[in-house]
Amino acid sequence: MATSSVVPYEAKTARKVELNEIIPPVDFSFLKIASVDECESEEPRDNSPRKQRAVQKKKEEEKDDKSDSLCLKLNNNELKDVNNIMSIAEMLFQNPSSIGWIDLSFNSLTHIDPVLTQFENLKILYLHGNSIEDVKEVNKLAVLPRLIKLCLHGNPMENVKGYRQYVLSFVPNLVVFDFSRVTKADRATANTWKNFNNPQRQKKIKNNDD
Template identity: 45%
Template sequence: MSKQDYMNTSVQEPPLDYSFRSIHVIQDLISEEPRTGLRPLKHSKSGKSLTQSLWLNNNVLNELRDFNQVISKLLEHPENLAWIDLSFNDLTSIDPVLATLFNLSVLYLHGNSIQRLGEVNKLAVLPRLRSLTLHGNPIEEEKGYRAQVETMSPAIALAFLPLVVTLLVRYRHHFRLLVRTVLLRSLRDCLSGLRIEERAFSYVLTHALPGDPGHILTTLDHWSSHCEYLSHMGPVKGQILIRLVEEKAPTCVLELGTYCGYSTLLIARALPPGGRLITVERDPRTAEVAEKLIRLAGFDERTVELIVGSSEEVIPRLRTTYQLSRVDLVLLAHRPRCYLRDLQLLEAHALLPAGATVLADHVLFPGAPRFLQYAKSCGRYRCRLHHTGLPDFPAIKDGIAQLTYAGPG
């Protein structure tokens, strides 16, 4: 096996495990049989192990003399050791030999007898060291241990810098989204005493034309882009929704997840004459804002009925309490992790007629993998995925799943 092949596969290999062997000196490894796990160790033609992990924990080692010579007899490429477990031995210092293993990323030294905090600095030269454990050593009692060790010392922490920079560059759009939807939003919630939906509604009241749902939607889009990110459906996905409602001309639509009422207005303005929309929102405070927005747009309760409650509780009562015998189109826009549960509830209560359309937002971000897997594999749906991006964050890929129900089968 070439060295390149080794590098590609050895990280997946089980460790060379000499734990709990009462080993006193490193030389004993040559005559000692390693432990066997669920997967057998792989070896090269020369008989040496093809792993990057060496476990020596729970022995009685007090030094690592001849460490390099011994592991060169055990490992095909000892210089590529990435994980060493030396926990629960009798080591009193960090042997300099460990600082020569430049591919080392995980080093367990907890439960030893290391007494000097300065020993940690020997490892500052290791560029890939990501995880270091030292708890259970006498150095825990030394002043400054928490500041230096829990941060893995400033020098070792620098090893994280390239990774952090890479992640920030690669996921810069996600980072911006996090800042806008969590940090800034939480700060404004505290300062204003209002939720983002309430602040958005206040903006609509002063900038939008009452009775004009199109202008209200445009105002919400403008506020989300220029003031605070609303996490709403947005105009791109909105066009997909409007087109499907106009094509299907459903007499009854069920929306799970009203939120601020944005997608509710999209559906309501595209309904055919006599069409009915039932929208469900579990949060009473959010539902109150959505109700005001819907009525401001000019839709009465005969066209748009808002139900406050969890979808899990509302769906079984749609027939008896709300006189809803069938749903021609369903929009899932609440919590992606609830999509599969609610789809199966709709099936169980025979609310989906053959040919009914089910739309599910956010199936790629944050994602609904179990829902998609079920829809594709159960044999009762024809599936299509509309690829889009998030509003104001087009680089973050998302999608709307369109399912056409073929019947119970």
């Protein structure tokens, strides 16, 4: 008689949450937040189906619950920096290191804060509609191995000659940049741009001219 191979409940491992799962983001958009520290006292927007239900009576119980979401939205606020964003993430998320999507679009950021590189599993980063002028700020993102979708349009840096080629040469794993899919032609142009603007090449040309 064949025996059943039922796996005991205790032996089952916790299911890993995936970025594309339908789990509402932790959403602080459109709240006129000027500092990420304000998220400690602000109530995130409720994007879940239970929004219209009787949630108020459970509000105090749920306040201490951390989200399983992998997305943090801080877009359309008044942020000038996000240097304390990791502390806020640790307070709000079950697994802050697993966050895969951060939306900081339409704020007043003037640089790309290095703290963003602490989110090692970041796949999507929205920074469009800010005030970042120096295209070299993008260099900081080169250490994010899983970053495949980046948006920077609407920043002054996009007016720099060779802007798209520069970004793609420093963040080569991008699949979508500024809501436009990265093509083979884009990659070829970026490689050509990178070789042409290689500091060693420029130094060699200068030495030859001397």
